[in-house]
Each structure stands twice: as structure tokens, then as C-alpha cells.
Amino acid sequence: MRICNTIEDMRAASRAVRHAGKRLGFVPTMGALHEGHLSLARAAKASCDAVAASIFVNPAQFGPTEDLAKYPRNFERDRELLEKEGVELLFAPSVEEMYPAGAVTWVTVEGLSAKLDGRSRPGHFRGVTTVVAKLFHIVEPDAAFFGQKDAAQVAIIRRMAADLNFPVEIVACPIMREPDGLAMSSRNAYLDPQQRKQALLLHRSLFRANKLWEAGERDAAKIVATAQEEFAAEKSVRLDYFEIVDPDNLDPLDDVGNGALVAVAAFVGQTRLIDNLVLPKRSQ
Ligand code: PAF
Numbered sequence: 001m002r003i004c005n006t007i008e009d010m011r012a013a014s015r016a017v018r019h020a021g022k023r024l025g026f027v028p029t030m031g032a033l034h035e036g037h038l039s040l041a042r043a044a045k046a047s048c049d050a051v052a053a054s055i056f057v058n059p060a061q062f063g064p065t066e067d068l069a070k071y072p073r074n075f076e077r078d079r080e081l082l083e084k085e086g087v088e089l090l091f092a093p094s095v096e097e098m099y100p101a102g103a104v105t106w107v108t109v110e111g112l113s114a115k116l117d118g119r120s121r122p123g124h125f126r127g128v129t130t131v132v133a134k135l136f137h138i139v140e141p142d143a144a145f146f147g148q149k150d151a152a153q154v155a156i157i158r159r160m161a162a163d164l165n166f167p168v169e170i171v172a173c174p175i176m177r178e179p180d181g182l183a184m185s186s187r188n189a190y191l192d193p194q195q196r197k198q199a200l201l202l203h204r205s206l207f208r209a210n211k212l213w214e215a216g217e218r219d220a221a222k223i224v225a226t227a228q229e230e231f232a233a234e235k236s237v238r239l240d241y242f243e244i245v246d247p248d249n250l251d252p253l254d255d256v257g258n259g260a261l262v263a264v265a266a267f268v269g270q271t272r273l274i275d276n277l278v279l280p281k282r283s284q
Contacts, residue, residue, distance in 0.1 A: 022050045025043075025051045026044070026144045027044055027144075030071065032078070034184045034186060036147050039174075043145050044171075050089070051088060052091065055079075056131070058131040060127030071186075113129070117265060125156050128153055133160065133164065144157075148175050149175045149185065151247065151278075158170045181203035195236075201266070202266055202273055205227040209262050210262075224244060239266045242263075244262050246260070256279050261279075
């Protein structure tokens with residue numbers, strides 16, 4: 001695996017791959033890799049001729065009170081995992097390389113960036129879209145792979161890629177879960193054993209929402225109210241939001257009969273976790 005620390009080196013390496021006529025898949029990450037990330041690398045490998053990944057803990061997407069300094073970092077372990085998955089190119093730039101002094105340009109997807117996590121984490125999605133736009137320009141991939149766990153992020157990146165005419169296919173890969181249902185996340189590492197159990201409420205609330213939907217419930221407000229009651233009963237977990245929205249524009253839905261994204265975010269201790277479920281279209 002070739003490791004590139006500079007933009008110039010990464011661009012040359014990925015261009016060489018594409019000039020050889022190969023379809024290049026790209027998996028952007030912030031490191032602290034788990035099975036979820038590795039499933040993205042596998043999906044990229046399965047549909048592309050070569051795979052590039054990036055490891056960059058992007059300061060621009062962390063708020064002033066968030067966990068940038070304590071975000072888990074283990075480059076050597078991550079590098080080995082990616083190498084085992086057959087990733088050929090790894091872009092691992094410094095903060096100065098990505099954001100040289102004087103940089104003042106941002107990429108913002110208006111509207112969508114202020115919904116769901118964007119409402120609770122002002123500026124977060126502006127940081128994500130800015131770095132992903134830069135990464136797309138540097139790596140110039142044919143396809144980029146993201147986890148469906150970050151459903152709002154996927155919707156926003158799709159919008160950005162369409163609006164700014166990036167010639168890249170955005171591929172969303174299924175949520176990877178622990179055997180008990182907890183969605184895999186680098187932030188799970190912050191949970192102590194008791195919090196780890198409490199965190200299962202996120203998945204339980206989605207499971208319950210799905211059961212209601214299977215039983216014929218189509219009124220979003222009723223499904224949301226049930227989930228809010230479940231969170232109110234569990235004092236150790238603080239609900240941030242439980243919403244039912246259109247998966248593309250993230251607007252709240254009244255009726256879930258036409259396909260819907262059920263998204264939840266909650267704090268377990270100081271750790272903010274997210275999870276979601278997509279309800280398919282089905283006749284009433
Ligand atoms: O999903 C993530 O890990 C990050 O938001 C991303 C897409 C790598 C941008 O920093």
C-alpha cells in the first residue's frame with residue numbers, strides 16, 4: 001500500500017491509477033476503524049479496480065465543545081487493517097496540508113446542513129462538505145463509499161456532488177451492527193460497560209418503530225411519540241432527536257407510507273450516538 005502525506009503525491013498516485021484505465025473507489029475516514037469502515041473498503045473493492053482510502057481527523061467538523069482532542073487515533077493499526085482489505089492508496093495528510101494558513105473558503109449545502117445532526121451540531125456539516133469536496137478534488141475517485149449510519153451526511157454529500165457536478169458516484173453501504181444490535185461507531189469506544197448496555201436503547205427504539213410500521217402504523221407523529229416515551233423512561237440516556245424524514249431532503253414527514261428515514265441521536269453520558277432505519281415504500 002502506498003501512503004501519501006501530501007496532496008501532490010496523492011493526486012499523482014490516483015491519477016496514475018485512473019490513467020491506467022482503472023475505476024478508482026474511495027473510502028474517506030477519520031481513522032479509528034471498525035468493521036463498518038472495513039465493509040466500505042470491501043464494497044469499494046468489489047465494484048472498483050483499485051481502492052484509495054483517507055485517514056484525516058477533520059478539525060473543521062468538530063464544534064468548540066466536541067471531542068477533537070480525544071478522538072481515538074491509531075494510525076499504525078488503521079493502516080494495517082486497510083492494507084489487509086487490499087486498499088492500494090492511503091491519503092494521510094496533516095491539518096496544515098489540508099488547511100494551510102489563510103484558507104477561508106467553505107462548501108455549504110444550504111438547508112439540509114441545518115437539519116437532524118446539523119441542528120444540534122452547528123457548523124458540523126459545513127466542515128464535512130468542505131473536507132469531502134477537497135478530498136474529491138484531490139483523489140478524483142470514480143465512486144466514493146459512505147456508511148448509511150450517517151444518513152444525513154450521505155444525503156448532504158449526494159446533494160453537494162449533484163449541485164457541484166462532481167463526477168463521482170456516491171455509494172451508501174448498510175449499517176454494520178454488533179451482535180446485540182448496537183450500530184458500530186468509533187465513538188462506542190468511549191462507553192463504559194454500563195453505558196454500553198444503555199446505548200442499546202437507540203437500536204431498540206428503531207426496532208419498535210419498525211414493528212409499529214409492520215403492524216400498519218403510517219402516522220409519523222404516533223411512531224415518534226412512542227419512541228419519545230421510551231427515552232423519557234430511561235433517564236440515563238438523553239434524547240437529542242427522534243425524527244421521521246424524507247431520506248433525500250431530510251424534511252419531516254407526516255406519513256411514512258412512501259418511504260422514510262427514521263433517525264435517532266442521543267447522549268449516553270457525554271457520548272453522542274446516532275442510528276437510523278429506512279422504511280421502504282409500501283402500499284397502505
Ligand atoms: O464519516 C466520516 O468519518 C467523516 O465525516 C468523513 C466523511 C470522513 C469526513 O471527514
